[in-house]
Amino acid sequence: xxxxxxxxxLVAALATAPLAQTVAQVAPVPVDTTRKFExxxxxxxxxxxxxxxxxxxxxxxxxxxLIGYGAYxxxxxxxxxxxxxxxxxxxxxxxxxxxxxxxLILAPYVELGVVALAGVESRNDRLNVGLVVLKxxxxxxxxxxxxxxxxxxxxxxxxxxxxxxxxxxAQAFLAASIVHTEFRDKSQWYGVGAYTIATxxxxxxxxxxxxxxxxxxxxxxxxxxxxxxxxxxHRNRWGRKPGLPKGMSLTPTWQPxxxxxxxxxxxxx
Numbered sequence: 531x532x533x534x535x536x537x538x539x540l541v542a543a544l545a546t547a548p549l550a551q552t553v554a555q556v557a558p559v560p561v562d563t564t565r566k567f568e569x570x571x572x573x574x575x576x577x578x579x580x581x582x583x584x585x586x587x588x589x590x591x592x593x594x595x596l597i598g599y600g601a602y603x604x605x606x607x608x609x610x611x612x613x614x615x616x617x618x619x620x621x622x623x624x625x626x627x628x629x630x631x632x633x634l635i636l637a638p639y640v641e642l643g644v645v646a647l648a649g650v651e652s653r654n655d656r657l658n659v660g661l662v663v664l665k666x667x668x669x670x671x672x673x674x675x676x677x678x679x680x681x682x683x684x685x686x687x688x689x690x691x692x693x694x695x696x697x698x699x700a701q702a703f704l705a706a707s708i709v710h711t712e713f714r715d716k717s718q719w720y721g722v723g724a725y726t727i728a729t730x731x732x733x734x735x736x737x738x739x740x741x742x743x744x745x746x747x748x749x750x751x752x753x754x755x756x757x758x759x760x761x762x763x764h765r766n767r768w769g770r771k772p773g774l775p776k777g778m779s780l781t782p783t784w785q786p787x788x789x790x791x792x793x794x795x796x797x798x799x
Contacts, residue, residue, distance in 0.1 A: 604742070637705075670704050697749065699735060703752075707758070732749065
């Protein structure tokens with residue numbers, strides 16, 4: 531009897547030996563928690579773009595070229611001077627005068643409203659578009675009239691010394707830039723139409739003998755710059771539904787004998 535028991539014990543030991551060895555082999559390795567904050571998901575690091583590819587550079591390069599060229603030609607420079615441009619315009623339109631430029635300066639805004647009422651979705655909602663327009667207008671008016679009073683360039687017709695830059699042109703190109711920005715994702719033709727109107731305003735200011743070539747070129751730059759400043763300084767903070775800060779949540783709580791309450795959890799990670 532003792533021999534039979536010993537034989538069964540030996541068989542049981544041999545049967546469980548591979549299982550014990552297998553369990554020992556797959557035993558979990560302790561997790562190294564000392565490096566858990568060192569990019570655990572393997573997300574690639576954010577590569578910082580060069581300064582010349584930033585939004586500020588892209589937004590100011592075209593206005594800077596226009597304003598710079600306008601300032602350069604205002605002093606008598608350029609391959610096509612102010613006097614040459616005025617001579618050619620007076621030759622083509624010796625007696626033509628119109629008040630159409632006073633009306634067309636707001637035509638791009640009319641286009642903005644008509645397209646929006648037609649059901650075309652703009653980039654921003656109406657409230658935020660209005661705020662961008664307000665900020666851009668204030669910036670444009672402030673810069674244009676400040677430069678006018680600093681430079682005090684006489685107009686071609688000699689009526690006053692508020693020639694540089696053209697306020698009409700700045701206004702028209704500001705409105706055209708906003709139309710282009712709001713609807714360029716739908717169709718580029720909205721912007722083409724608005725900029726065509728703005729260019730017509732610039733041409734009419736020279737035909738009416740109210741501005742030099744340099745005035746309208748710089749005015750276009752100031753208008754585009756003002757629109758870009760309006761968008762760069764805007765983050766759509768108005769018109770949003772109220773909500774909790776990111777990472778914060780509120781949960782109803784109840785404790786025996788303590789009644790109901792509200793618990794707040796704020797995840798700082």
